[in-house]
Amino acid sequence: MSAPHSPLDVDRVRKDFPILERRLAGDHPLVYLDSANTSQKPTAVLDTLAEHYTRHNANVARAVHQLGEESTAAYEGARDKLAALIKAPSRDEIIFTKNASEALNLVAHTLASGLADDPHYRLGPGDEIVVTQMEHHSNIVPWQLAAKRTGAAFRWFGLTDDGRLDLSTIGELINERTKIVSLVHQSNSLGTVNDVATVVARAREVGALVLLDGSQSVPHQPIDVTALGVDLLAFTGHKMVGPTGIGVLWGRREVLDALPPFLGGGEMIETVDMTGSTFAPIPHKFEAGTPPIAQAIGLGAAVDYLTGVGLDRIHEHELGLTAYALDKLNAVDGVRIIGPNSMESRGGTVSFVVDGVHPHDVGQLLDEQGVAVRVGHHCARPVCVRYGIPATTRASFYLYTTFDEIDALADGLHQVKRFFG
Amino acid sequence: MSDSLYQEIILDHYKHPHGRGLREPFGGEAHHVNPTCGDEITVRVAIDGSTITDVSYDGQGCSISQASASVLHELLTGTTVEDAFAVEKTFTELMQGRGQVEPDEDVLGDGIAFAGVAKYPARVKCALLSWMAFKDATARALTGAGQTSEEETR
Numbered sequence A: 001m002s003a004p005h006s007p008l009d010v011d012r013v014r015k016d017f018p019i020l021e022r023r024l025a026g027d028h029p030l031v032y033l034d035s036a037n038t039s040q041k042p043t044a045v046l047d048t049l050a051e052h053y054t055r056h057n058a059n060v061a062r063a064v065h066q067l068g069e070e071s072t073a074a075y076e077g078a079r080d081k082l083a084a085l086i087k088a089p090s091r092d093e094i095i096f097t098k099n100a101s102e103a104l105n106l107v108a109h110t111l112a113s114g115l116a117d118d119p120h121y122r123l124g125p126g127d128e129i130v131v132t133q134m135e136h137h138s139n140i141v142p143w144q145l146a147a148k149r150t151g152a153a154f155r156w157f158g159l160t161d162d163g164r165l166d167l168s169t170i171g172e173l174i175n176e177r178t179k180i181v182s183l184v185h186q187s188n189s190l191g192t193v194n195d196v197a198t199v200v201a202r203a204r205e206v207g208a209l210v211l212l213d214g215s216q217s218v219p220h221q222p223i224d225v226t227a228l229g230v231d232l233l234a235f236t237g238h239k240m241v242g243p244t245g246i247g248v249l250w251g252r253r254e255v256l257d258a259l260p261p262f263l264g265g266g267e268m269i270e271t272v273d274m275t276g277s278t279f280a281p282i283p284h285k286f287e288a289g290t291p292p293i294a295q296a297i298g299l300g301a302a303v304d305y306l307t308g309v310g311l312d313r314i315h316e317h318e319l320g321l322t323a324y325a326l327d328k329l330n331a332v333d334g335v336r337i338i339g340p341n342s343m344e345s346r347g348g349t350v351s352f353v354v355d356g357v358h359p360h361d362v363g364q365l366l367d368e369q370g371v372a373v374r375v376g377h378h379c380a381r382p383v384c385v386r387y388g389i390p391a392t393t394r395a396s397f398y399l400y401t402t403f404d405e406i407d408a409l410a411d412g413l414h415q416v417k418r419f420f421g
Numbered sequence B: 001m002s003d004s005l006y007q008e009i010i011l012d013h014y015k016h017p018h019g020r021g022l023r024e025p026f027g028g029e030a031h032h033v034n035p036t037c038g039d040e041i042t043v044r045v046a047i048d049g050s051t052i053t054d055v056s057y058d059g060q061g062c063s064i065s066q067a068s069a070s071v072l073h074e075l076l077t078g079t080t081v082e083d084a085f086a087v088e089k090t091f092t093e094l095m096q097g098r099g100q101v102e103p104d105e106d107v108l109g110d111g112i113a114f115a116g117v118a119k120y121p122a123r124v125k126c127a128l129l130s131w132m133a134f135k136d137a138t139a140r141a142l143t144g145a146g147q148t149s150e151e152e153t154r
């Protein structure tokens, strides 16, 4: 199969990412196929971080001086950019967190705290929490803890043999007792893109909240939170060409208003008295303490970069890469795809196993050829358990990935097989 | 290719493991898993007086973890408990030496092939998995505890 045409000028995109020029041990060029783990950063983001610290550094929202105003304007400007990216109805609905994990924990923790005025937002005995078997540990463990704390039941959608949600029991699984359904948009281990509309429709019937983990979808496709119909969306900056240390929770205003505060501290209050405190309106209600200022501004630059290239074009490029990769991998004897083995509802993350070779050994030998993939259970161990495998090898693509790099992966796998054959 | 990590000796032990399979009788058993990668191993130790009469094992995992178990079987079966612990200590020191420790072939035999693994921190756990299980199983055999212990090696 010859490489299909891409809507992106990938050579030009790659010039924006200096790290991609690196050569590794043995003078191998870097073939970075681990963007689902963390993405590389373009010069525009790196320069923005340096520029902030070099010229504008000050704390936000609490300084009257000029630097403070510049810093605050840049930080709040980043919030505007994030709101526009996901078409949030209001900028106040963008909460900065330190990563997706913190955003997910924020929701689980505040629902479990029992501090909400409205009982709809208080988990307790008799309530049910629903997740799926393909969640990242970040969207499993916080809910298990919440269930333990409150006595609510913890339930989940299973998976079909071809790596999709088993929605056959949705009518029973999401029921009048369900308070919240929390699911991943695109699986980080299988690449599956889930049928959010069907889940949202059922949740609406019973009045349950829907939290979407967009860590692997927001970086790769245009997102419209209103069209998705979810109540809350969590994602993480470092997987979308932004810095580490910054994530986002979006929520419908009504939901965020109803949830009690998460962390207490400076900036999240209205007034503090020794006999009690009142809280700032959103978004600040959920942003206690000095936030990750430079990181948020850097993420704003990342959003500018991605929208400048065009998320629809990035998405299309990745679909081309994925179709090509599935063909290439299926052509290697003894390689088995774990997850959807077709282009229907899937993204640019492909997990696989190689007959008779442990993923650790696959990853190590690929690394010796300069090909960086991830091996292990990818923080989604229940997926491996479901498919009866200890681990997988995972290749994941982004806007800077080339068709040649997928050829390098396939060549590398032939070497792996020769070596262990 | 793969000069430093995948020595021929390691591949040989991986493809043709020595003494693999769990055997009776045994005095102590331990099951260890490496939660980050899913490698796991069960080791049984049989002791008669002060001599280790058998080290049997079974498990699944990468070439490094499985070959290391095979070498362990070969080195420690038939030795005294005291000598076995000395070998275990030497092997652990080699693995944790970040590539700075000179391997002693008289003590470690085929185990010196793992010297290169010490330069890959992510793989040191794999190489040590069976050795930690061995230590536990032996301790259990010596105290007569016998039963399986479950451990996660982090």
Ligand SMILES: Cc1ncc(COP(=O)(O)O)c(C=O)c1O
Pocket: A036, A037, A099, A100, A101, A102, A136, A138, A139, A184, A186, A187, A188, A213, A215, A216, A236, A238, A247, A379
């Ligand atoms: C689907 C999914 N959810 C959540 C996370 C957690 O992201 P972070 O580690 O940035 O909190 C990840 C990333 O590893 C992910 O892929």
